[in-house]
Amino acid sequence: MNPEDTALSLIDINPKLDKGLLIKTLAFVIEAHKGQMRKSGAPYIRHPIEVAKTLASLRMDTTVIVAGLLHDVVEDTKYSTEEIKEKFGTEVAEMVDSVTKISDIQKGIDRTAKTFKKFLAYVSKRPQIIAIKLADRLDNMHSLQYLALERQKAISEETLDFYAPLAHRLGLYSFKFELEDLAFKYLHPEEYAAIESHLELTSKEREDYIQSIIFPLNIKMNLEQLDCDIRGRSKHIYSIHEKMTARGCKIDELYDIFAIRIIVNQIADCYVALGYVHNLWMPLYSRFKDYIAIPKPNLYQSLHTTVIGPYGKLVEVQIRTKDMNETAEYGMAAHWAYKFNLKKEELEKNMDWVNAITKMQNEIPNSTEFLGFLHESLLPEDSYAWTPQGKKISLPLGSTILDFAFAVHTDLGIRCLGARVAGKVLSIDAHIPIGETIQILQSDSQEPQETWLSMAKTQKAQNSIRHWLRKAVAAQSVILGKKIWQKELHYLKISKENFPGDYDICKAFNAQNMNSFYESLGKGEIPLKDIFVFLKQYSDHSQGWSKLKLLFSSSDEDNPIIIGHNERFLLNYASCCNPVPGTPVKGILKSGKGIEIHKEDCKILSKIPQEQRLALQWETPENAKRERKCILRIEAEDRVAIEKDIFNSIAKHNAIVKKTIFENKEERVKGRVDLLVFNSAQIKNIEQSLQAIVGIRKVTVL
Numbered sequence: 067m068n069p070e071d072t073a074l075s076l077i078d079i080n081p082k083l084d085k086g087l088l089i090k091t092l093a094f095v096i097e098a099h100k101g102q103m104r105k106s107g108a109p110y111i112r113h114p115i116e117v118a119k120t121l122a123s124l125r126m127d128t129t130v131i132v133a134g135l136l137h138d139v140v141e142d143t144k145y146s147t148e149e150i151k152e153k154f155g156t157e158v159a160e161m162v163d164s165v166t167k168i169s170d171i172q173k174g175i176d177r178t179a180k181t182f183k184k185f186l187a188y189v190s191k192r193p194q195i196i197a198i199k200l201a202d203r204l205d206n207m208h209s210l211q212y213l214a215l216e217r218q219k220a221i222s223e224e225t226l227d228f229y230a231p232l233a234h235r236l237g238l239y240s241f242k243f244e245l246e247d248l249a250f251k252y253l254h255p256e257e258y259a260a261i262e263s264h265l266e267l268t269s270k271e272r273e274d275y276i277q278s279i280i281f282p283l284n285i286k287m288n289l290e291q292l293d294c295d296i297r298g299r300s301k302h303i304y305s306i307h308e309k310m311t312a313r314g315c316k317i318d319e320l321y322d323i324f325a326i327r328i329i330v331n332q333i334a335d336c337y338v339a340l341g342y343v344h345n346l347w348m349p350l351y352s353r354f355k356d357y358i359a360i361p362k363p364n365l366y367q368s369l370h371t372t373v374i375g376p377y378g379k380l381v382e383v384q385i386r387t388k389d390m391n392e393t394a395e396y397g398m399a400a401h402w403a404y405k406f407n408l409k410k411e412e413l414e415k416n417m418d419w420v421n422a423i424t425k426m427q428n429e430i431p432n433s434t435e436f437l438g439f440l441h442e443s444l445l446p447e448d449s450y451a452w453t454p455q456g457k458k459i460s461l462p463l464g465s466t467i468l469d470f471a472f473a474v475h476t477d478l479g480i481r482c483l484g485a486r487v488a489g490k491v492l493s494i495d496a497h498i499p500i501g502e503t504i505q506i507l508q509s510d511s512q513e514p515q516e517t518w519l520s521m522a523k524t525q526k527a528q529n530s531i532r533h534w535l536r537k538a539v540a541a542q543s544v545i546l547g548k549k550i551w552q553k554e555l556h557y558l559k560i561s562k563e564n565f566p567g568d569y570d571i572c573k574a575f576n577a578q579n580m581n582s583f584y585e586s587l588g589k590g591e592i593p594l595k596d597i598f599v600f601l602k603q604y605s606d607h608s609q610g611w612s613k614l615k616l617l618f619s620s621s622d623e624d625n626p627i628i629i630g631h632n633e634r635f636l637l638n639y640a641s642c643c644n645p646v647p648g649t650p651v652k653g654i655l656k657s658g659k660g661i662e663i664h665k666e667d668c669k670i671l672s673k674i675p676q677e678q679r680l681a682l683q684w685e686t687p688e689n690a691k692r693e694r695k696c697i698l699r700i701e702a703e704d705r706v707a708i709e710k711d712i713f714n715s716i717a718k719h720n721a722i723v724k725k726t727i728f729e730n731k732e733e734r735v736k737g738r739v740d741l742l743v744f745n746s747a748q749i750k751n752i753e754q755s756l757q758a759i760v761g762i763r764k765v766t767v768l
């Protein structure tokens with residue numbers, strides 16, 4: 067291996083490279099990896115050189131290529147980062163170090179938040195290191211056949227899961243397609259072979275068809291004197307597989323296994339060419355996409371249209387300028403390579419994603435959740451909408467109004483009631499309408515429910531909801547725990563001077579402080595019996611345990627625990643007797659969940675030992691005398707716990723339920739709820755919060 071020849075072969079690819087520095091690096095790397103072999107039996111040095119060639123073809127500068135050549139030196143040879151720093155400078159050493167870190171994170175060696183922070187902080191300064199890692203992975207995928215089957219599958223999975231989306235996110239489509247096809251081949255060899263052979267068998271037919279489009283197009287463009295280059299290309303195997311899975315169809319039912327691409331000189335020509343295409347064949351309006359006016363987050367720009375071609379077949383046509391084509395092939399890398407010519411706002415746009423990740427890492431303490439977020443943020447962002455202020459919000463496909471609200475601001479998400487879009491009102495679980503302006507409807511009385519977790523698709527929204535619920539449940543548990551504790555002290559007639567000290571309580575129940583003791587008690591994590599046994603020693607009564615037990619059962623009724631809005635997340639309505647707020651009920655503590663509420667006369671409840679039952683009473687406002695009747699009619703989808711959500715929502719506004727009738731018919735629930743309310747604002751609030759519940763179709767107040 068000769069350093070000078072190799073340097074020249076790199077300069078062949080990109081003439082702007084620094085020959086002297088390349089020769090110096092190559093001499094060092096060849097020596098460092100001397101005697102090492104790849105699994106294929108080839109000398110190890112071929113690997114870093116392949117990586118450098120790929121980087122050169124992406125027009126990366128000399129520094130990046132030097133780092134690419136050195137990328138395995140620290141991991142696989144005797145040299146340390148310090149020595150690299152001495153010989154090649156800080157920048158190169160930092161890049162090599164960061165490339166090594168990606169592997170560590172991937173391998174799960176070091177998944178601490180600290181490593182991530184350091185790594186991301188550096189990536190945001192030098193995003194080119196991702197290109198090095200991708201070039202490294204690409205060459206490794208090319209020599210995968212020499213590894214054991216198990217390793218082949220594991221590496222391929224990781225490639226599909228992490229590296230291909232990463233390439234997509236950066237707009238490096240050439241990497242993405244190659245990585246995907248290679249990985250797919252190892253993961254599903256039979257499906258791969260089937261698609262490949264179909265493409266081969268039909269290639270003549272397809273080529274003829276492509277010509278039947280290109281030929282008239284060329285004539286038209288010539289007549290109109292529009293300078294352009296027209297090509298037809300078959301799609302990649304993995305993209306075909308994805309389309310088949312997404313649409314659930316066979317390969318011969320797919321119309322878009324190839325696309326026609328028209329490359330023109332300037333932006334205005336794109337729209338002119340589009341006009342000519344639509345002139346020749348009728349377009350399908352619903353498939354038209356203008357990524358020139360609204361580029362994808364990875365900077366991809368192009369016009370996409372689908373027309374009804376010869377023999378009634380659907381044909382996809384992509385129209386773009388040479389510059390746009392460059393970006394599509396080299397992605398952001400094309401911009402990094404020319405970073406000195408880059409306008410400031412373009413550079414900032416480039417960094418949007420990295421900035422978002424850097425911000426996010428401060429909000430997610432747990433590295434598994436962070437990995438989830440990182441992975442999600444790598445997925446293609448294909449839906450977007452605008453805020454009324456004109457800010458574009460990009461979200462993964464399938465995101466809902468709730469995701470949109472949380473993406474704008476956490477507080478907006480928490481208060482979200484729905485949205486107004488083009489004069490229509492959408493519920494919080496509706497998919498975001500792509501390209502529209504979304505005005506989030508909010509209310510101070512709104513609050514997240516557990517059911518929101520299934521409606522939010524993004525990690526950001528789910529994390530915020532989970533965080534909010536955790537806090538709310540903890541706060542409510544403390545309130546309920548205190549009530550239970552007071553009640554027990556009262557039952558056992560323990561006088562103030564005999565009250566157990568905080569220290570003794572915490573010690574006995576293994577709690578860090580009184581607050582966490584109350585929390586555990588309210589959540590039902592401490593059995594009532596244990597409280598009883600503990601308090602026995604402080605009781606003024608000289609009676610024995612059996613008498614105390616008697617005392618407990620008899621006095622139970624006189625001293626109910628008042629429940630209502632403040633405990634709403636801890637109230638679980640038992641499905642055996644379907645109790646409703648306002649009617650006579652009793653409760654049982656359920657570990658981790660709070661109180662399970664039963665009707666007083668429930669048969670299941672009667673089988674539970676007396677001392678485990680809690681006497682409950684519904685909270686009523688002080689001005690209960692001015693109550694009046696009100697009837698709600700509710701139409702909803704039939705889903706798990708819909709009644710619970712309805713009752714919680716009513717309990718939240720302190721109304722008393724007198725009677726309910728719910729009927730299920732053909733996956734629909736129709737209900738009537740008779741309420742006692744105290745003023746009209748209360749009815750309005752109840753109506754509003756019912757309407758925000760998932761699955762509720764209609765609420766009418768009679």
Ligand code: MN
Nearest residue numbers: 113137138202
């Ligand atoms: Mn490597």
